[in-house]
Amino acid sequence: MPQRLFIDVHIVQTVPPANVNRDDQGNPKEAIYGGVRRSRVSSQAWKRATREHFDTTVPEHNRATRTRRLTSELAKRIVHDTKLEREKADRLAGALLTRLNLSQGKKASDTAYLLFYGNAQLDTVAALIAGQAHDLAALDDEKLAEAVKDLPVADAFSTGHPVGVALFGRMVADIPKLNVDASVQVAHALSTHETQLEFDYFTAVDDKTEKEETGAGMIGTIAFNSATLYRYATVGFAQLTDNLGGDTEAALDALDRFVDSFARSAPTGYQNAFAHRTRPSLIAVVVRDDQPVNLVTAFEEPVPSEAGIQATSVRRLAHEYAEASRAWGDSPLHAAATHTFTTDEPRSKETAEALTAAFGDRISFDELRSGLRERLSAVLEAQG
Template sequence: MHNFINFHVLITHSPSCLNRDDMNMQKSATFGGARRVRISSQSLKRAIRCSDEYRRRLGERSVRTRDLARLAERFAAALDGRYPAGRVQQAIAWMAGKDGLAEDAEASAVAPWAVAEVARMCEAIAAGEAEGLEVKKLQKQIEKDAAAFRDAAAQTLDIALSGRMSTSDLLTSVDGALAVAHVITTHAVDSDIDWFTAVDDLVSEAGETGAGHLNTQEFSSGTFYRYASLNLAQLQENLGGATRGRALEIAGHLAYLFATVVPQAKQQTFAAHNLADAVLVSFADLPVSLANAFEAPVSAERSGGFRQPSQGRLFDYWRQVHRGYGLAESPAAFVLDGTQPPEGIAAQPDLAALIAWIGRDGRD
């Protein structure tokens, strides 16, 4: 059985500015000597993690913060009085490597926290105190019970997927099972500038002219390539020894999310709510990106756009890599316009069929 699932998604966005830098400009990258518009992996992962579809399919997400005092308040409320507020504060303090929490207590870095993991810590502290264990001995005992805390953290799937680095002995580190690339356009992009104004109604009604506000915003459109790779064995381990079937179920949900979720930046202005044009999924023995299909920027064919030639490039490059390296893999694809993928890739009539194929472990 193959251990990796590679997700390759082509999605065309109408004029938009989905991810900006500190200068309020579109994020970009140079690839193949040409400027591409970029959506950072962090932006895409957060959009997915915060989406309604994520919550519906994969449950509640972690809380990512360095503000430990506010985290204690949030989790005390979430646990609905199961543990005293002081106990929740103590649990979070220990997990953060602190003796206690001041009103403005902060961790050294933003980290994902799972409410179930904090609840497990509260239980461990209460049990240790009931036995009369000293603090240091109790903490040592808790450190040895890492598996129980990993299982508790696994109830919050985004930690199992994205991982967590921790320098505290009581907050378990998790190796991420999902790798997500920065999203780039398959072609070179010259951005446009929107010069916009806001009319002040009261000033206008008074007979005065001129805008109440004016500014500029960079934007563009294009066909984007999204890539991610899921390590199934790592996901199973992160989920406390979950079955492969459970990991495949999660993979199917990820395919849906990668095909449908769009970052929300400036969406009230541009409404670039676009869905994927093509989704190629491959079970393989190693992670393989197909980004090099677009190292030479795609050109619009006779002003026919970038969508279809990008699809052709993606499948052509898959064929080259597949044959050139003799890869043992099981691929399938859904293409919105009905284009048939090359021989060796199982064509799926719609996204639901592709997700069902993933659930069958890549079997027809």
């Protein structure tokens, strides 16, 4: 088991006019920080986007699903494995999951809350009765309950966690045994500067409008803002390894996939209306053995609303990291960054130099990921 290791991921990313994460009024989420209003994207929104991204890189069998329709999903697998009629499969699935004592939702087939599980874990539950499904389906309710009462249904959800569950954890209030402590913490993304809420007034024309008709077929408004965001996440490598059954190679793979997906993903709110997908201008990773450190304090004093917010934000982050390291006597085990600033361009020279002083020479994103893995492997080997 690795000792205390935390991998901090710092990202600066500029998003054009957009509404990627709405509040209950339909407006972009906001927060007051440093005495001014900032654009905000919730951690939940970016975690979901991250999970959906890395789910596309692994086979469906190894993915995780979060749903209330656990009974229905299990019934589908029973039908697939046994060719049993769906109604009978629903009954068997209900009998199996009754052993978990999950609180029921408004619908009899739904749980009271979303349950996060691995697709392979549910396959394991279905396999528990694959060879006797037709015989079990012929039993009455009382005998069926007796026949499945000793099957290790809960155990199937307690081991073999997929990457999604190993990273983001699982909370099951009814069954503490099924809880999985998250190995990832994701901060709410905040703009590095003050933002103002704006509204897009739009009209839509009816293509079949008669000549004598005037006016729009539809009128409306969409709230939006634009922002340079500071995004932060940290991974507890020891917890991640534990969640994956002590397999350090699997944990290294999971970490690599998380860094890749966290950097490349984005929530999709109003995506068709704004086409807001961009890539970060800075991604920095820091490996620590003391504690995670969020560098949002670099932006407690908002970056002035003038040209060059992105570059100023990146320099602020580099300086905050360097100064905090000196003040606290930090000695990170590894630090590296990929970014879009070069010393060849006069407008970005100062920024590139600040980043080099803080994180070392600029490298590509692929080199960032491979270097992180190599450094962690060396640390783990040294730890024994």
